Amino acid sequence: MLKKRLIQVVQYLFFLGIGVLLFWLAIRPINLNQLWADIREAEYGWLFFALFFAFLSHIVRALRWNLLINSLGYKTRLWSTFFSLMIGYLANTAVPRMGEIVRCGTLSKKEKIPFNALFGTVISERFFDLIILALIIFFTMIFQLKLVGSFLHKIFDPIIQSLFSNVVNIIVFAAAILIFFGGLIWGIWLLRYKIKAFPFYENIRSFLNGLWEGIKTIAKLRQKGLFLVYTFIIWLFYAVMTYLPFKMLAESSHLTFVDGLTLMALASLGIVAPVPGGIGTYHYLVKVILTEIYSVQDVAAMSYATIVHAGQTMFNVIVGALSYVLIGIFARKQKPMN
Secondary structure (H helix, E strand, C coil): CHHHHHHHHHHHHHHHHHHHHHHHHHHCCCCHHHHHHHHHHCCCHHHHHHHHHHHHHHHHHHHHHHHHHHCCCCCCCHHHHHHHHHHHHHHHHHCCCHHHHHHHHHHHHHHCCCHHHHHHHHHHHHHHHHHHHHHHHHHHHHHCHHHHHHHHHHHHHHHHHHHHCCHHHHHHHHHHHHHHHHHHHHHHHHCHHHHHHCCCHHHHHHHHHHHHHHHCHHHHCCCHHHHHHHHHHHHHHHHHHHHHHHHHCCCCCCCCHHHHHHHHHHHHHHHHCCCHHHCCHHHHHHHHHHHHCCCCCHHHHHHHHHHHHHHHHHHHHHHHHHHHHHHHHHHHHCCCCC
């Protein structure tokens, strides 16, 4: 137990260190006096307007999650789903990926729904959102091919040339991966009866079955059209949340909604990175995208990243903490569901 906890702490510190390093790389060439002046003089009304859309997007996400849960035959209340979701976001600000576990655990306790079934719906939801994000990135690259294409060429051309300059290394690497996974599958097949004899085998099997049932929820949905509408609204609000803060600063106020969509899509890669709260990764990516693709002055780009990240983090912490309090109050007042 102690060894496992130590590994978790080391892993956490490692990714936190990466985030801090990227933040330092992003802010190192910045004039801090100019940065602070930008932050002081920003028009924060646009940020609060963006956070209002963040609030709406979370409500719609809770509604969409309810569709998946209800398809399993369980009844859920919007308030308990929403509060659980926001408590999950609160957990994510401290420990990456913990939010998914926390929100499922919270809702499981309040609504008496099996944890593994809820976790399966979250995996299904995340997988679907990953597909949507990939499509958004693809289409933004198509619509802004000249801008984004030149940026990607600048980054990846040296890497690709380096990789393909040594074909032997590529073949060896690919062969090593195939041998590893082939050996792993073969070993599991040989030891399948011994594995089944372990005491925890049935527990793991039951957990995985629950996950699979949750993952299949999208196929079982009776309201697939409504699920797609909710998904469209969620991602539309995400784009609006990215676009509106452009208006805070004079240097970025000329950027369009399509530019905001592009930034949202590419900067999302920084949020999904296993770094606590996306700190550093988000700042670095946003600054690079705004300066390299849209020629925004570096101080303004860093100011935008800092203000937006801080605003969203504070929103998640405040609403998440309130949700933690309110879910207990509502649970005591609410009559049990039949």
